[in-house]
Amino acid sequence: MAPSGKAKEKDVVPEEPEQVDHDSGSDEEDEEIDHTLPEASTPSTSSNKKKKKRSKALKALNSLRGKDNIPQELVKVVLDKVNAEKAVPGGTDEATVRQALEQMKLKDVLQGKAGVGGKNKKDVGTHKFWGTQPVPQIGEDAPTADGYIEPSKPPEELRQDPYPLPKDFEWATLDLADEVQLRELWDLLSANYVEDDDASFRFQYSAEFLRWAMQPPGYIKEWHVAVRVASNKKLVAFVSAVPISLRVRENLLRASEVNFLCVHKKLRSKRLAPVLIKEVTRQCNLKGVFQALYTAGVLLPTPVSTCRYNHRCLNIPKLVNVRFTHVPSNMTLARMIRIHKVPDRPRLLDRDGLREMEEKDVSQVTDLYARYMKRFGMYLEFTEDEVRHQFLSGRGEGPGGKDSWKNARPGQVVWTYVVENPTTHKITDFFSFYSLPSTIIGQPKHDVLNAAYLYYYATETAFEEGAEDNGKLKRRLEDLIGDALIVADQAKFDVFNGLSLMDNVHFLQDLKFGLGDGLLNFYLFNWRTAPLAGVQSLDGVPAGKGIGVVML
Numbered sequence: 001m002a003p004s005g006k007a008k009e010k011d012v013v014p015e016e017p018e019q020v021d022h023d024s025g026s027d028e029e030d031e032e033i034d035h036t037l038p039e040a041s042t043p044s045t046s047s048n049k050k051k052k053k054r055s056k057a058l059k060a061l062n063s064l065r066g067k068d069n070i071p072q073e074l075v076k077v078v079l080d081k082v083n084a085e086k087a088v089p090g091g092t093d094e095a096t097v098r099q100a101l102e103q104m105k106l107k108d109v110l111q112g113k114a115g116v117g118g119k120n121k122k123d124v125g126t127h128k129f130w131g132t133q134p135v136p137q138i139g140e141d142a143p144t145a146d147g148y149i150e151p152s153k154p155p156e157e158l159r160q161d162p163y164p165l166p167k168d169f170e171w172a173t174l175d176l177a178d179e180v181q182l183r184e185l186w187d188l189l190s191a192n193y194v195e196d197d198d199a200s201f202r203f204q205y206s207a208e209f210l211r212w213a214m215q216p217p218g219y220i221k222e223w224h225v226a227v228r229v230a231s232n233k234k235l236v237a238f239v240s241a242v243p244i245s246l247r248v249r250e251n252l253l254r255a256s257e258v259n260f261l262c263v264h265k266k267l268r269s270k271r272l273a274p275v276l277i278k279e280v281t282r283q284c285n286l287k288g289v290f291q292a293l294y295t296a297g298v299l300l301p302t303p304v305s306t307c308r309y310n311h312r313c314l315n316i317p318k319l320v321n322v323r324f325t326h327v328p329s330n331m332t333l334a335r336m337i338r339i340h341k342v343p344d345r346p347r348l349l350d351r352d353g354l355r356e357m358e359e360k361d362v363s364q365v366t367d368l369y370a371r372y373m374k375r376f377g378m379y380l381e382f383t384e385d386e387v388r389h390q391f392l393s394g395r396g397e398g399p400g401g402k403d404s405w406k407n408a409r410p411g412q413v414v415w416t417y418v419v420e421n422p423t424t425h426k427i428t429d430f431f432s433f434y435s436l437p438s439t440i441i442g443q444p445k446h447d448v449l450n451a452a453y454l455y456y457y458a459t460e461t462a463f464e465e466g467a468e469d470n471g472k473l474k475r476r477l478e479d480l481i482g483d484a485l486i487v488a489d490q491a492k493f494d495v496f497n498g499l500s501l502m503d504n505v506h507f508l509q510d511l512k513f514g515l516g517d518g519l520l521n522f523y524l525f526n527w528r529t530a531p532l533a534g535v536q537s538l539d540g541v542p543a544g545k546g547i548g549v550v551m552l
């Protein structure tokens with residue numbers, strides 16, 4: 001999901017790198033929606049400060065400990081999270097504090113706006129909608145065994161009619177094969193999708209990207225759920241799901257991946273999102289799917305893991321100009337540019353046989369991906385068709401060939417490179433990244449931030465004995481992802497983003513990624529499992545190693 005963290009709340013302001021129903025169970029009429037929804041109209045469309053804010057928040061949090069009128073379990077959850085963050089070397093916990101406070105609604109308590117039991121009584125930390133859903137609730141003990149929360153229902157017990165909408169609105173299924181409908185979705189998301197906390201950047205998925213992300217092999221049209229204004233058919237809300245085979249520890253789940261939840265800015269805070277979520281759940285259930293995976297920058301009940309965004313700055317002058325980053329006080333702009341300069345030519349190109357992935361590599365890449373991903377607690381299983389889709393189909397039209405790394409193709413969404421052993425012709429490694437620009441809001445000089453996001457990669461080196469412990473895997477990944485940075489730089493990306501998942505923690509720091517202030521929470525719907533290692537290590541599983549899924 002998504003920008004905001006998914007920088008989806010897209011977290012887009014990094015710290016500088018050092019130097020260099022159960023639908024309320026109810027099939028009843030939804031008591032959720034605010035029926036005063038208005039007619040939709042066209043949308044109108046730091047570090048000391050941070051430290052101070054953080055210590056103020058921490059102080060305030062600590063002062064809440066032991067207070068009878070504050071739910072202590074919430075205070076504990078937030079403090080635990082903050083303390084766990086502190087254990088991460090170089091981790092910024094300001095983002096965690098802010099997120100936790102804002103999203104668990106404790107901030108209002110801290111600001112005295114919502115004293116518990118007072119006149120402005122607020123449901124501190126309660127979730128009117130999520131409290132009714134088959135998800136682990138806040139404060140529940142970690143499960144001792146994995147399994148569903150609610151059993152799957154037979155078809156005859158499923159609700160057959162869509163959930164009711166306020167009278168001025170109607171449901172629609174978007175057909176993304178249709179250019180007009182695809183454009184409508186692009187318009188909605190471009191103006192209303194995820195922004196960072198300061199409303200400086202907003203995800204701007206391309207139309208090609210949306211099609212690529214929502215039409216994988218076996219996609220289901222009915223899972224592209226839209227809400228239109230009844231009178232003029234204007235598209236005002238959307239949510240999507242795609243089918244996935246999700247491995248969570250020892251279980252393989254036939255599940256859906258939910259993404260692109262969006263409500264037009266003029267219709268916010270009117271409880272439309274819960275109706276969309278219930279409707280997409282119903283559509284999934286009708287196809288026999290009862291589990292889902294989703295991510296969000298916001299904190300909801302209850303993440304199975306939390307990862308952090310990291311940013312490798314490439315185009316320093318632009319990133320400084322648009323305030324994505326700043327020149328630290330102990331550095332000049334010229335020095336910062338020098339430190340972040342990457343070579344002109346991928347190193348593995350001449351040395352090891354790096355080249356763009358081709359159709360003939362699909363079977364080998366599928367096999368390498370499958371073996372590599374087994375090393376993580378949660379990952380997607382891909383068929384050859386899915387590998388073809390994920391790594392080849394989004395690459396656009398245009399010549400490949402030896403120098404293809406120098407130029408992006410028109411409409412290119414994904415870049416995938418393989419390393420082929422020149423003697424055995426075996427594919428020993430691959431890496432991929434995708435393009436997800438953000439609109440730069442209110443900046444006169446630049447209007448788009450060209451961001452690349454690290455996608456999947458794998459290397460045979462991981463299977464060599466001792467490679468994880470003796471640094472060999474780390475070195476190989478630095479070579480591979482180092483070359484990904486070079487390809488991205490040549491393709492004119494301004495920044496290369498990566499999360500603290502998979503094996504990324506091995507190379508993020510040495511490849512000069514800086515910590516972002518965005519977090520991305522991973523959630524499972526109707527499935528219990530113990531927390532998976534993400535931004536922090538858990539039960540001896542190193543940070544990152546729990547999560548092997550990259551969400552778009």
Ligand SMILES: CCCCCCCCCCCCCC(=O)SCCNC(=O)CCNC(=O)[C@H](O)C(C)(C)COP(=O)(O)OP(=O)(O)OC[C@H]1O[C@@H](n2cnc3c(N)ncnc32)[C@H](O)[C@@H]1OP(=O)(O)O
Nearest residue numbers: 001127128129130260261262263268269270271272273290
């Ligand atoms: C088996 C199959 C199951 C399939 C379904 C699996 C679940 C999928 C779940 C969806 C995965 C999506 C993955 C992505 O796409 S994450 C990206 C989400 N999109 C954005 O951030 C875009 C910009 N924001 C918006 O468009 C709106 O603010 C949204 C639509 C997010 C909320 O609209 P609005 O601001 O007008 O609020 P409301 O009054 O209608 O509703 C308030 C309720 O909604 C809960 N809320 C707020 N944000 C999110 C969020 N990101 N995920 C889940 N729930 C969220 C909130 O806690 C509250 O519930 P509760 O706290 O009172 O209980």
